[in-house]
Amino acid sequence: MPTxxxxxxEQKRLxxxxxxxxxMWWYLAYFLFGIHIIAFVMIFAIKHAK
Known part of the structure; x- marks a missing residue:
């Protein structure tokens, strides 16, 4: 039996x-959100390039 x-x-570790x-999940969410923002900006730039 643990002291x-x-x-x-153990409680502190958990x-x-x-x-x-x-x-970790928050960092992943921000990373994925950032990737999508960059992708939308790049798509916008390509579609509006002359």
Missing amino acids: PEEASA AQETKNEKL
Whole structure:
């Protein structure tokens, strides 16, 4: 059976892992959003080039 210190450390590790995972998803979302903005700007530029 884990000691209270070990259980507390495990809870902290799980909390940090959850936080890191949420951050990773936010970074992925911003990256994909940025890629689409760049693609739309490039499409716009090509369509309006003379």
